[in-house]
Structure formats: C-alpha cells, structure tokens
Amino acid sequence: MTEHVDVLVVGAGISGIGAAYHLQDQRPGTSFLVLDALPSYGGTWWTHRYPGVRSDSDLFTLGYRFHPWSGDPIATGRQILQYLGAVIAEHDLERHIRYRHRIESAEWSSEASCWTITATNLGTDETVKLTAGFVWMCQGYYRHGEGYKPQWDGLEDFEGEVLHPQEWPDEAELAGKRVVVIGSGATAATLIPAIADDAAHVTMLQRSPTYFMARPNVNELANTLRALDIPPEWTHEIVRRQIFKTTAEMRAAASSDPEKVKKVVVDSMRSQLPEGFDVDRHFTPSYRVWQQRLAILPDGDLFRAIREGKVSVVTDTIERFTKDGITVGSGEHLEADVVITATGFDLAVMGDIDLVVDGKDIDPADLVTYRGIMFTELPNLAYVFGYFRASWTLRADIISDFVCRLLAELDLRGAKKVVPVLRPHDADMSLISWVDPANFNPGYMMRTMHRMPKQGDRDPWTWGLEYAEEKNVLAGVDLDDGTLAFS
Numbered sequence: 424m425t426e427h428v429d430v431l432v433v434g435a436g437i438s439g440i441g442a443a444y445h446l447q448d449q450r451p452g453t454s455f456l457v458l459d460a461l462p463s464y465g466g467t468w469w470t471h472r473y474p475g476v477r478s479d480s481d482l483f484t485l486g487y488r489f490h491p492w493s494g495d496p497i498a499t500g501r502q503i504l505q506y507l508g509a510v511i512a513e514h515d516l517e518r519h520i521r522y523r524h525r526i527e528s529a530e531w532s533s534e535a536s537c538w539t540i541t542a543t544n545l546g547t548d549e550t551v552k553l554t555a556g557f558v559w560m561c562q563g564y565y566r567h568g569e570g571y572k573p574q575w576d577g578l579e580d581f582e583g584e585v586l587h588p589q590e591w592p593d594e595a596e597l598a599g600k601r602v603v604v605i606g607s608g609a610t611a612a613t614l615i616p617a618i619a620d621d622a623a624h625v626t627m628l629q630r631s632p633t634y635f636m637a638r639p640n641v642n643e644l645a646n647t648l649r650a651l652d653i654p655p656e657w658t659h660e661i662v663r664r665q666i667f668k669t670t671a672e673m674r675a676a677a678s679s680d681p682e683k684v685k686k687v688v689v690d691s692m693r694s695q696l697p698e699g700f701d702v703d704r705h706f707t708p709s710y711r712v713w714q715q716r717l718a719i720l721p722d723g724d725l726f727r728a729i730r731e732g733k734v735s736v737v738t739d740t741i742e743r744f745t746k747d748g749i750t751v752g753s754g755e756h757l758e759a760d761v762v763i764t765a766t767g768f769d770l771a772v773m774g775d776i777d778l779v780v781d782g783k784d785i786d787p788a789d790l791v792t793y794r795g796i797m798f799t800e801l802p803n804l805a806y807v808f809g810y811f812r813a814s815w816t817l818r819a820d821i822i823s824d825f826v827c828r829l830l831a832e833l834d835l836r837g838a839k840k841v842v843p844v845l846r847p848h849d850a851d852m853s854l855i856s857w858v859d860p861a862n863f864n865p866g867y868m869m870r871t872m873h874r875m876p877k878q879g880d881r882d883p884w885t886w887g888l889e890y891a892e893e894k895n896v897l898a899g900v901d902l903d904d905g906t907l908a909f910s
C-alpha cells in the first residue's frame with residue numbers, strides 16, 4: 424500500500440527542520456515526513472564547505488525563535504550545522520526525516536484530495552511513491568548540485584584550476600598559489616580572508632562593489648545577560664528584540680536619508696582600508712544601503728587582509744581568460760594559478776519539482792502568490808522563501824505559524840482542500856515580479872525572475888520584505904476574506 428502522510432515537507436535545511444518542529448509542537452497528531460535529496464540535514468550549511476564558510480547575519484535571528492543561540496553572533500558553517508543537529512536531537516525529529524530522496528514530481532488529485540509524490544531514492548536508485556494531504560515546500564532558492572558558472576571567453580585556454588565555492592573539493596590546495604576570486608558578495612568576502620594567509624596572493628575581481636560592515640563578533644548584551652546567569656531562552660529573546668530595534672532604526676534611516684547612511688557605511692569601510700585605497704571604485708556601490716542584506720565582516724577580516732597586502736581588489740569586467748590568468752576590461756592581466764568563481768547560484772524554482780494539478784502541468788511563472796506563501800492553482804501547498812535583508816529564518820518561523828493555523832482551519836471546517844483564488848475584482852490587476860527589482864536585485868534573482876510566480880498589486884497577492892510588518896500581518900490574516908477557497 425502507498426504510504427500516506429498528512430504533510431510532506433520538502434527539504435531538511437533551516438526551513439524544513441523548522442517546519443518539522445512547528446508541526447510537532449503546534450499540530451500534535453498530524454503525521455509528517457521530511458524528504459531531502461542530500462545525505463544529511465542543513466541544506467545550505469551542508470552543501471557549502473569552502474574555507475571560512477559562515478553566516479553573514481547574526482545567529483540570534485538566523486537561529487529559530489524557539490531554540491536559543493549560545494555562541495557569537497556570526498557563526499561558522501560547522502557551528503550552524505551543530506545548532507541544527509541539536510534542534511533535531513532535542514525535539515526527536517530525526518525519525519521524521521529521510522535523506523537521499525530527491526522529489527521529482529508532485530501531482531494533485533482533486534478526486535482523492537491529496538498529492539502523489541514521486542521521489543528517487545538516491546541510495547538505491549529506486550522510485551518511491553507516497554501520498555500527502557499537504558505539501559510544505561522548504562526547498563530553498565537555489566540548486567544544490569552545482570553553482571552558477573557564467574561562460575567566459577577563453578576559459579578553455581586556462582591551464583590552472585577553477586573552483587566553485589558550492590562544489591569545494593576536500594583536497595583543494597591553495598598554499599603558495601596566486602588566486603583570483605571572481606565575485607564581490609558575502610561568499611567572496613568570507614572565503615578570501617580564510618585563504619589569504621596560505622595563498623601567495625589573492626585578488627578579488629569584482630564587477631561592482633558591495634557594502635560591508637566591519638564589526639567585532641560579539642554581542643555585548645548577550646554576554647552581559649549570560650554573565651548574569653539569565654536563562655538562555657530569555658537572553659535569546661532579549662537580544663532578538665535588540666536586533667529588531669537596531670534593524671528598524673537602520674532601515675528607517677536608510678529610507679529617509681539614503682545618502683547620509685551610505686556615507687556612514689562607506690566612511691566606516693574607508694577607516695579600515697589603507698591610506699590612499701580607492702574606496703570610491705572598490706567599495707562604493709551604486710545601490711542604496713538597504714537594497715541587499717548588509718554583510719557583516721567579523722572583526723573586519725577582509726579589510727585586515729587588504730591592509731596586510733595579502734589581498735588586492737580589482738573592479739572591472741572580464742575580457743577573457745588566458746592560459747595563466749584573466750585579462751580585464753582595462754587591459755590589465757591578473758596572473759592566476761587558481762580561479763575561484765564566487766559567482767552565485769542557479770535559482771531552482773519550486774525545488775525543480777514537476778507540479779501537476781488534476782492532470783494539468785503547472786508552470787510556476789503563471790501563478791500568482793498569496794502572501795508569498797501559497798499560489799493560485801496549487802491546492803494544499805505552502806512555500807517558504809525567507810527574507811534577504813533580514814535573516815531568512817525570521818520568515819520561516821512566521822510562515823510555520825501560518826501553515827499550522829491553516830491546517831487547523833481545514834480540520835475545523837472538515838475541509839480537505841484549500842486554494843487561493845483571485846476575487847472577481849482581482850482578475851485584471853497588474854502583476855509584478857516575485858521581488859521588485861527596484862527593491863532587491865542580486866544577479867541570481869535577476870537571471871531567473873521570469874520563471875518565478877508573480878505578485879499582484881494588492882493584498883493578499885503581495886508579500887512583505889520586512890519582518891516587523893509581516894509578523895503582525897500574518898498573525899492577523901482573515902482566512903475567511905474570500906481569497907482562500909476551502910472545500
């Protein structure tokens with residue numbers, strides 16, 4: 424007989440483990456299973472093993488609201504995996520998770536009121552089928568198998584090694600080598616200081632600059648509370664509130680006086696860089712400060728490596744690869760034994776799962792989102808996409824509350840199906856992309872946004888980018904406003 428669960432959770436990363444915890448906590452009696460293609464938990468934090476891999480936001484908020492963080496604000500990939508392992512162990516979630524199962528398709532039948540899930544057991548190559556009343560997509564936003572690799576002229580001529588941070592080989596050896604890291608984002612900024620001591624020299628080759636904030640990796644308030652033996656749950660909550668407050672202040676300042684905030688951030692970077700360093704060219708982005716998450720550099724490690732002469736920065740376009748390096752737009756040739764392509768991700772829409780509803784193939788780009796959590800045409804399905812400017816998990820936690828409430832509502836009504844439906848006056852509203860490019864525009868989103876579902880121009884067909892607002896909005900959602908059809 425085909426195995427059946429009430430809820431099938433896709434993915435055992437931060438979002439999927441959180442979903443499992445909340446289901447167990449808020450929905451005792453609901454059966455659920457978590458499937459993940461990887462051999463272990465952690466998602467992003469299992470996949471990324473490059474030197475120096477760490478969070479760029481603090482773990483009081485990248486951690487769950489229900490499980491206190493007891494370390495320094497910025498954590499290494501290994502510490503994050505340990506934290507997630509502790510959550511799984513403490514709440515006995517392991518028995519609900521099956522690894523090495525890649526979900527290929529999900530087919531909804533209105534007649535049977537359930538999803539049929541087809542997965543491949545990557546250990547045995549067998550096809551596995553099961554049914555689920557509800558699908559909770561916690562698949563993250565990018566393809567874990569391989570990173571994004573732009574095609575550059577002459578790449579095939581390069582005689583050195585090319586590495587991608589997402590596919591970091593255990594045996595990578597950089598000692599004494601000339602390394603060029605292509606990229607300017609958080610990955611490049613964490614990797615570079617970690618390899619700078621070993622390598623002969625590292626060049627950060629970026630097309631455009633990014634904002635960074637150098638900060639000591641301590642939270643004074645957390646340390647004070649810990650020294651006073653305050654219970655860890657209290658410390659966690661108090662520090663989270665402190666972070667929400669400072670984030671709100673920062674956000675307000677960035678929107679009311681963007682130029683001033685930009686100057687403050689750029690000046691603080693300037694103070695960390697050597698005399699005469701071309702800050703305008705290399706560390707003065709054209710976008711507004713709050714448009715992407717502000718990456719924190721613990722103890723300013725990237726700037727220190729630049730000060731020590733171990734790292735140089737080139738802001739230019741790539742003309743072509745040569746046999747021993749890269750020629751950039753200005754004509755300069757950067758010699759390299761190793762090139763690291765910190766060029767980002769390939770976005771995976773809906774975990775690359777084929778979705779079928781009552782025999783009809785669904786193209787995610789045709790869907791309209793309900794609050795960035797559900798979609799028109801997709802019954803009994805919720806989707807987690809976290810914040811980019813604040814920690815991802817803040818949104819995962821509040822989506823979990825919403826999904827558990829929705830499942831309770833289905834029970835209360837004795838309904839088997841819930842699907843968002845456009846009201847007659849929503850039918851011709853204008854549709855915009857999943858995220859507004861004026862608001863948030865990293866390369867991997869821009870490259871693939873056309874494949875993502877759309878937002879409408881009004882509530883509830885939009886979703887919020889700010890936790891402070893969305894947490895209240897979601898908690899107060901009227902499930903009876905005519906935009907969710909229960910049957």
Ligand SMILES: Cc1cc2nc3c(=O)[nH]c(=O)nc-3n(C[C@H](O)[C@H](O)[C@H](O)COP(=O)(O)OP(=O)(O)OC[C@H]3O[C@@H](n4cnc5c(N)ncnc54)[C@H](O)[C@@H]3O)c2cc1C
Pocket residue numbers: 433434435436437438439458459460461465466467468471476477478479480481485524525526527561562563564565567609610773774775776807809810813814815816
């Ligand atoms: C290097 C790096 C650093 C980051 N730092 C931060 C940070 O400091 N703060 C922050 O807020 N965010 C950060 N992020 C974003 C980060 O991805 C999220 O914070 C968070 O880890 C996402 O968790 P997730 O569970 O939603 O997705 P993921 O971590 O991507 O996990 C999704 C899981 O779903 C599984 N899956 C997907 N599709 C399928 C399928 N079809 N079948 C079976 N399994 C499937 C995958 O195998 C994976 O294990 C960072 C990302 C990267 C890459």
